[in-house]
Amino acid sequence: MDLGKLNETAIAAAKRLGVDDAVALSAKGGDSMIRFANNSVSVVSRVEEAELTVYLAKERRRAIASTSNLEASAVKKFVGDLFGSIKGLPEAEYVPLPGKAAKYSPSRLGHDKKLETLDEELPDLAKTAIESAKAAGGKRSAGVINAGKGTVAILTTAGVEGSDSRTAITLNIRSFTENEASGHGLSCSSSLAGFDPEEAGRRAGEGAKRMKGASEPEAGKYKVLLSPTVASNLIETVAAATSAFSIDAGTSYLADRLSKDVAAKSFDLTDHGVVEGGLGGRVFDDEGVKTASNEIIKGGVLRSYLHNLTTAEKWRTKSTGNAGFVSPHPWNLEVGSGDSSYDEMVKEMKQGIILTSNWYTRFKNYRTGEFSTVPRDGAFLVEGGRVTKSLKGMRAGDDLKRMFSSVEMLSKKREWIQWWEVDTPTLCPWMIIDGVTITRAYG
């Protein structure tokens, strides 16, 4: 599928209809996957897809549509239908797209040719992870390896054009020993060389082994040491709250907080369009604006919301290159590192709980940032600066503002995280947070 030609067909059709401006954004991807459970493969798959998304505007009326029917005649009809869909609509928020022609070259970052067609090799990689988990004490393992390449190409009526590609390979593995003893491991990389199924398997197996004989903690306020996996899950909700669309919609705890303290002084959060090691993103956003590295939180102060052209005009600022035609969103998140090692952090926290994985983060109120999340896999009690026992059956609750204002320590070492519970690739350290509420179920 030639994405450039596809875009040309769509934009030519849009121009013939007399639109004020239009964007054709076409994407294609080839993704291979192997899933396993109980140390045995469950399914292997290969999905090859392409899609065209078109945005157009006429007299302050806007419409967006996507299609997977990419025959030239179908694309022309599709654009015509899209144009027809704005008839009868009133004028609405509208900001013209960049009026100058520009050409984007693909970034050389985050692209490994070896990952483009990897599929029949996946079983061996899965076997490596499973065997490593077994050797570390995991009796049985379940997991998934995803590998593939995605390419996006853009063309606008003003002549903004370009394409960019990313490759990624990720492994998510859980190992189990006794009924409730489990450990978790991840390996996320944009290159095959950076992928380490053995280490992820070892972590999962070792975590499961250490979880044997876990007990429930007393409910109360605790200092917690969050792994990059847990922290990334919560950071993603912070980043979502910086989308100017969320601010407008009343679903952000960061409304009215620009230039104010929203986190501890040691806490920095940056979004990168493209970055070394990043598994996502591209050099242009959906509106044809160049993506960038944007400081969202610096020294604990909220520096910027994420904007597209429409939200930027409303906030009298410039687009940050994070469109989303409707809602701005992050590409690759980076949390600043500290200077401590994991061992130093355990020793320093003295009393507290280590959480290595979590799921099911849900909000009572996005406007206040109140939420709870459910820890799973490795969780450990720290007493006197050392791990004394494993824990299970708990829930952690807080509000995001209080929580990230209570960050006390960050590790020097960081990891890229992307898995079932973290969509946006995030480079994240371990972090100690004080005063998190831990509860247990009744019964």
Added chain:
Amino acid sequence: MAREATKDLAEAAVSKARSAGASYAEARVQSTWERQFVLKNGESQPSYFSEGFGIGIRVISRGALGFAATNDMKRTSVIELAGKAVRLARASAGVLTKPVELDDSKPSRRKWAPPETRKVENADSAWLRGVLLEIEGRIAGGKAGVKLPGRLLYLGAELEERYYVNSDGARVEGRLPRVGFFGSLTAMEGGDTAQRFIQQGETGGLEVVKRIGLVDRVEDEARVMGKVLRASAKPPTGTIDVVLSPELSGIAAHESVGHPQEADRVLGREGAQAGESYLKSDSLGMKIGSAEANVSDDPNLLHSNGFVPVDDEGVEGKKRLLIKGGIINEFLQNRTTAKEFGLKSNGAARSVSFDREPIIRMSNTFVEPGDYQTDELMKEVKHGIFFKTFTEWNIDDKRLNQRYVALEAYLIEQGELKGLVRSPVLEITTPKLWGSVKGRSKHMEFESATCGKGDPMQGAPVWTGGPETLLAGIRLGSR
């Protein structure tokens, strides 16, 4: 692509896979069509529509399962991909310790579609926007008795069409129209805020909006938010009774009965993602609740959001009695898990798109109705709380430890509903919850929801529901 050509392509994919060495093959050509409109604080967002069309091919070769999908519908591409699915399955045999086998469920051969008065294809931007403006007119500017500075209203009409064929003889053609609403309302008063997420939807045509009284329902929800903000009473402490509304009964049924009774979770297949289950393969017949605990899943409920009369393995969907008289009675099964249990599939395999593998899913999960009138049930409570709606909720991945935070909740004293209480929290184990069921009303209601499972993620439309359910002797938390 013409309908007959689509069928021919699916048949050709199955033939190719079989000739390439697959012991079993299936192909599903699936199209999706969607129109949606969004109002944010009364402002029209860009209108949106999408069209998807492609084929998913699943095979078993040397005991391993392979899946491949594409939207490149050229015959040569599809045939090549069918061969690829077989090669991939075969290449994974080195990591296979337990071959995949299928039960001998009777293959379905029929067309199906729910009733539809005004076809969903008639939905255009102007109609969708018109409905949302009617809602906006009832709740904006304090008209519902409370300021709502955050109003995100979404309305969508969608259509899924599929043609399914497998090498065991199934030939199924389905049409699934649906209309769905989602609203995020943020109310503010005196520096305090409350938030409610409203999801409503049914299968059917554009008549759904009136049938479910959508506009009135959203207005009612908004009015309640003002009352919630003005309530200051804390929930009682100590041991009390709790009455769950249909909404709370439904979410509890979905989270702590439906999910742990998905046979693939029981067998460990979702271990790395949604998790496993507190139940094991020998748990059928185990007591988990009181005799009043009765929970079912039924894919054949008319108008339901989870209407799936024939599943995506070509098996007729059957009502599943998950908990019967407090006993674990039945799991949700597909053909693979049923074979392992020595049973027949009950038709629970669903896929949300051509590029997703069919996996075990709930359809419409609910607490069965009881004998009480609602007011009679309330009269059984001397001191308690009525949980009417909830906001935050979650559950652990074995489905034993769940939490529901109420938005609208009332004190019950001597059988009478009293004032609102703020944010009571029900954080309770699954055996304690279902073991505490003392009675159920006759009154049934259903909520629409989107259930997440699978990797890649598949958001499946479902209903959750039930009657008012009385839980005796519960201890609450609070936020």
